[in-house]
Amino acid sequence: MKNHTKVYLDKMGYAEGEYIPCEVCQMEAVDVHHISPRGMGGSKTKDYIQNLVGLCRTCHTLCESDKEFNNKVKELHLKILEVNDIN
16 A cells, blocks of 8 residues: 555545545545645655545546636645644
């Protein structure tokens, strides 16, 4: 399992293999998306919970192709973290 996936599961309180809902549409999340891509920074320092979001394949594809959608996902994710007091 990749480090960013481990970080996401741990911080969000999910066990490996547990059903994880997409943070946008509530379908099953199959990807942990870097809101700010690791390739832009070139390091693993982007593996922190504020930069990681669980998404279904459709929402993940949209995030990667639509900057505005990605920004909306980031806002939604940060609100979820705030409501659940996750940092």
